[in-house]
Amino acid sequence: MDKKTESSARNESLCPCKSTRAYGECCGPYHSNKKKPETAEQLMRSRYSAYFFRKYNYLVETTHPDSRSNDLKKSISKANTGVGWSFLKVLGTSKGGRNDKSGKVEFVAEYYVNGEIFEMHECSRFRKFQSTWKYLDDRG
Numbered sequence: 001m002d003k004k005t006e007s008s009a010r011n012e013s014l015c016p017c018k019s020t021r022a023y024g025e026c027c028g029p030y031h032s033n034k035k036k037p038e039t040a041e042q043l044m045r046s047r048y049s050a051y052f053f054r055k056y057n058y059l060v061e062t063t064h065p066d067s068r069s070n071d072l073k074k075s076i077s078k079a080n081t082g083v084g085w086s087f088l089k090v091l092g093t094s095k096g097g098r099n100d101k102s103g104k105v106e107f108v109a110e111y112y113v114n115g116e117i118f119e120m121h122e123c124s125r126f127r128k129f130q131s132t133w134k135y136l137d138d139r140g
C-alpha cells in the first residue's frame with residue numbers, strides 16, 4: 001500500500017481506544033493536530049492510541065510541562081518497545097470536563113510483551129495548560 005492508501009485505511013478502521021468509532025473520527029484528528037481534546041477522557045484515549053501507533057511526539061506534546069523531562073521521548077519509546085496494546089477500558093472520570101481545569105481518569109489497559117498479556121490499572125491526573133488538556137501524572 002502507498003502511504004495515502006495506508007492512512008485512509010487507518011482512518012476508516014476502528015479506533016484503537018475502543019470507542020467503537022472510526023479512527024478518523026475519534027483520536028485521529030487529535031494526532032494530526034486538527035483538533036484539541038475537549039475533555040480529559042478524550043486526551044487519555046488519544047494518548048492510549050498514540051502508544052498504540054507509537055506517536056511519541058504526541059505523547060511528549062500532551063504531557064504537562066511540569067512533568068516533561070528532557071529525555072521523555074526516549075524513555076517513552078524505550079518503555080514501549082516490544083509492547084503491543086490490546087485493550088482499553090475507562091472505569092471512571094472525575095471532573096476533566098470542558099470547563100474544568102483539572103481532572104482524573106481511571107482506566108485499565110491491556111498489553112502484551114512476547115505473547116504474554118499484562119494489565120495496567122491507572123488513575124491519571126490531567127491539568128490544563130494554556131487552555132489545553134495535558135497529562136500530569138499517574139498519581140490520581
Ligand SMILES: [Zn+2]
Nearest residue numbers: 015017026027
Ligand atoms: Zn479513539
